[in-house]
Amino acid sequence: MKRFFSLVLIAIVTTLAGDLSGSLVPDRKPLGETDRPKNFTNSIGMKFVWIPPGSFVMGSPANEAGRIENETQHKVTLSKGFYMGAYTVTQEQWQAVMGNNPSKCKGGKNLPVDSISWNDCQEFIKRLREQDKKPYRLPTEAEWEYGCRAGRSEEH
16 A cells, blocks of 8 residues: 555645646736646645646446556546656655655665655655645646646547
8 A cells, every 4th residue: 555655646746726826926926727837846845736627538438458447537627737756756855844754675765665655655744834835745646647648539
């Protein structure tokens, strides 16, 4: 179970919720969807990219290997864009926020953090929110899949 959450955190995918524009551009009214910066880097070096709103077919096709029997493809529309971490959360970034490195596979500052739980992820996000004063959170399942698809749609 810890490995699964390592992968989820990996992009903690620290998604930024809500309208972040005010904290990115001081003394300015909220930005429209097309006015947002394409990406930015936070206080600990995490790079975030803007994922615009859109629709996609979520789920895997019936003929995909390893597909779960009760999985059904369905159209999902994300009405609001969001920022998502472009890369995995590194051991160095984890250390900067949490003050420790729980990873089993140590060896370099840019290696992804591993061996963490869902609760560890939540604590990381909480501390990062406090540090940066931004609304970090984990992405929803739909946001994660939409971001991973990077504009591709695989309908079958």
